[in-house]
Amino acid sequence: MGLVQQDPDAQICSFTVSQEVAFGLENLQIPSKDIKLKIKRVLAMLGISHLAEREVTNLSGGEKQRLALASILAMEPKVLVLDEPTAHLDPEGIMSMVAHLETLKNQYGYTVIVIEHRIEPFYKLADRMVVLEEGRLASDESPSTVFPLYRKKLDKTLRKSLKLRMDLAVDNPREPLLEVEGVVVRRAGIPVLQNVSFRLKPGEIMAVMGANGCGKTSLLLALLGHHQLEKGRVSYRGRDISHLDIQERVKEIGMILQNPGHQILERSVWQETLLAAEMLKPTRKFTVEAKNLLEEFSLLNYRNSSPFLLSMGEKKRLCAVSALVYEPDLLLLDEPLAGQDAGHLDLLMQHLYRHCEGGGSVLMVCHHPEVVASYCHRLLFLEGGQVGYEDRPDKVFQWLKERGKDAYLPLREGDRWEKK
Template structure:
């Protein structure tokens, strides 16, 4: 972004929006003025309407998708939006072409396009060839690609919807640094939605909190987390203290009488990987030399940078991908007469043995309502209706989805979709649960509830494998950590001391 761009002015008067599939409005009677060059952090609980407001500012809410009220005006310049799901913004098959797509639609002269493409990729730290297939990028790399495509257009209004959600710590800092450099060099107007408030509180000058469909708090960033701390806590919103800023993580962890130290004991291995090499497609190994055990009643966290093969490893352990080389072996107690190699199991054999939550929740939705989605696995198990209803009702309540029971899963917010995808796997109570970024998009309250629920499963003997960048989650639940760098993977025990066979839970 070498040329100076003037920021846009945003004016909302009594603005409201109701999705076509919902009775209650997502937003109502919003009055806001955002001046050119202002930097705004937009906060709210999961499902509060933050992403809906961002899409409205981007001009993406069509008349056939719902009903609008009041007025919304964006004065001056191009709008650029990075969505929650980066995969939904990938358009073309090669990295360079994808970043150039927006510039071509803006009729930018050809001689300017490729320098701007390269500059944008450098700004977000996506160091890959321009002809790299976009299908070969990890979720975190796709996030950087989406941001590069927006920055290349030099928008007057820059809208970011959880831009660091699927990034490793290094990628998080690169994206934060890139956005910081952009707003420092150009007076663009910035509105960012993010649960990681510690990343943005010193970059923004204003914090707006959405609750109950309207504006609950509108205050300077310098004072909002002190002057409104109690209200933010009541709304379940992360604050710099609860997010772990300045080394404090205590408030982020699940609290309550059920969090006494848990005796881990000598839990048997259910799955074991021996000198495992993993790949998405045969003949294209992602990484090798992986040794790991998945034990009953223990949580194995798989960590590492984007593109290191975390998700591929998780899917291979779960039996959804065959090993490229080496072995994944299931114990007799897990396989119960089925093949010793999970990738040879039929779908019905997987159902109560291994449950998988994909990085993109929408990839596993099959039904038209949230309740029906939770019933899919239970119907496949031919569970009696009364028992199935009780299990579904419990999950809806625990994961704060009761009010969405009849909503279409695809109409939920990103955080709600994540909780639903986890709930669909919890419903069948598999012996092994593999979760890819389980805490994505969660506010402080739903994060605690999700962690508490997983802890109960661990206490009951379920094995949990979590692919995650969430250091809070690792600190709260992980018994073992498989860290994958860009070379080899090896299993390391989490925590400083587990000599006595137990680990205190926070």
């Protein structure tokens, strides 16, 4: 049996990509010449051959997720258990992974168990869909029975949000809150952002999409001041902040990291909720706001528990609550929807709308085309560290369609998951 965990960082333990795939094979005492062949085959299967000698610390979240899957597949277990394997994968990566799982299941007799909130990609693959509610079995039915009920609930939420988005901001006449001009960033000598420019105005939610490793996370970290700019300028409310360090920027810029475990510090959920607020705005009291948000996001019962005992989805919500409590004008969110069910997804987006109604802005990395189409005012698509296209979501999706990138289109543009 092979297990791919929800958090790939929790199971990766080697220095380079090839070493990580080899680790399990070496423990199984596979001959060296066979190990090399298996590494080459499985990396090619998952589209990461070019990363073979890359240091693991320089991988994106999606690349780490593919690596974790590769290291398990290389050992050829007959039972695969995948815990939210789509959480950090781009849409093309999801389709590729599902195609490989289908081959393993149908041609080689593998048993595949997938734990997921996004069931569309697995509709064709699955023979059964099991639904759990509060730790109990709610249903165990065929996909043709479960999937329509799931889509009906999700579509209702998306339609409501699409109307709200159109009402909020169509033509925004306000001056930019954030302006990025010709930004260039290198990491370990590798160019990760090249001449990136865009504007984000008050009241807007802008999504950032693109393939794993295209520079989405690097962009957010550069705006926060974590990555140094080689060239270019970042302006906030008309003031150049390129020279400011993180300590200065976080007073008005909040961020949720891709891996919440990298930013959670305190011993209890309650302490973590108030940490940023009390450090950055010590003269204010945030007790009421913190309690209300924890209750809304289904975390209040854990207020005295260690945040490190929460699930990945709960940790993501905790980081969101911590940022929302102290109300920075600009929110940088790196895949905040990973690990969220439809209800909590909608709840977070409604809070982001309220944030924008108050004059704030949101820049959000997101791999959900349906969410982008329904909730976001603008879409920035990155390709190889460069801006491919930036405009209203409908215009960017049309551009993607013309380029044959159907995996990035919302389901209503053509249901790519339906059984034939």
